Amino acid sequence: MAKSRFEYVRTYEQDQILLPNTYIVIRLDGRGFHKFSAHYKFTKPNDIRALGLMNKAAFCLMKQISDICGAYGQSDEYSFVLQRRCRLFDRREAKLVSTFASTFTAYYQFYWNEFFPDQPLDATLLPSFDARAVQYPSLTELRHYLSWRQADCHINNLYNTSFWALILKGGETEKEAEHSLMGTNSSDKNELLFSRFGINYNNEDPVFRKGTMLIRDMAKASSATPEPDLKDEMPLQEKSKRQAEREEKRRRKAEIVELHEDIIGDGFWNESSKWLS
Ligand code: ATP
Ligand code: ATP
Ligand code: MG
Ligand code: MG
Ligand code: MG
Ligand code: MG
Secondary structure, X not given: OOOOOOHHHXXXXXXXXXXXXXXXXXXXXXXXXXXXXXXXXXXXXXXXXXXXXXXHHHHHHHHHOOOEEXXXXXXXXXXXXXXXXXXXXXXXXXXXXXXXXXXXXXXXXHOHHHHXXXXXXXXXXXXXXXXXXXXXXXXXXXXXXXXXXXXXHHHHHHHHHHHHHHHHOOOOOHHHHHHHHOOOOHHHHHHHHHHHHOOOHHHOOHHHHHOEEEEEEOOOOOOOOOXXXXXXXXXXXXXXXXXXXXXXXXXXXXXXEEEOOOOOOHHHHHOHHHOOO
């Protein structure tokens, strides 16, 4: 198509390209979910329907974008880990974050009725998500990143479980509950839950305590059918293109597994080669 004399303005567009050979993590977070969760009457401290909907939207995004190897979610946030050699959108940051946020939001809204059948979405308060991309140079930082998010889940959940027990079972006001928890550490909260309310924190639902880890299990993915002999006569470029296509096919067919377990300790990471490549 002929170029117009206006075309030059395109040169003002500046793409931020994410570094090659790094793990890209894209974290989404619900906008104003404090207010959103109150508006739609999420149960406190944890609404299982809302977590189910987050997990559903994340699962659908992983199905659609095969470069995602794993994802971790808790509360109103989800972090997506892209494979190191990912070439999606030529690693353009703006394309990645805007596509992830809008596609996730679309799924969240599409499946809303399935999880909240009695509460239709109200056009004056629709859910939306922001997104950021972070690059990690090695497995160590990636592991520490996911550990950070799960530790955050644990700290917040222990606090919220104690806070809402004091209010809903202990009859305290929000101010009183806040005051009761001031200066308490983890074991104080565990003790308080058990002695005053008979709650053993370790028996709380793992979805609440640990969050959700989704992995694309490549170990179980069937290996592709062998190439016909003809491949030796193909130019190198063609061959690697075919290889990339086969790899892509394998990724699409691989099962996505949902876990609610510890992802900080060695156990989870000893097996990481099956989903991280
Ligand atoms: P921002 O736009 O800056 O992210 P925010 O109001 O979303 O603001 P967050 O720090 O993201 O603030 O906190 C999200 C809040 O949403 C939580 O503090 C909690 O009140 C609520 N929330 C999210 N998920 C759930 C859930 N499954 N059950 C109950 N409440 C939830
Ligand atoms: P990318 O993901 O790179 O943006 P794309 O397929 O969306 O790829 P665009 O250059 O954005 O490519 O072009 C959008 C295409 O969508 C148009 O070429 C046209 O085929 C179609 N399209 C968009 N809006 C309309 C419309 N109102 N009526 C008919 N076709 C439309
Ligand atoms: Mg935030
Ligand atoms: Mg938020
Ligand atoms: Mg949040
Ligand atoms: Mg387009």
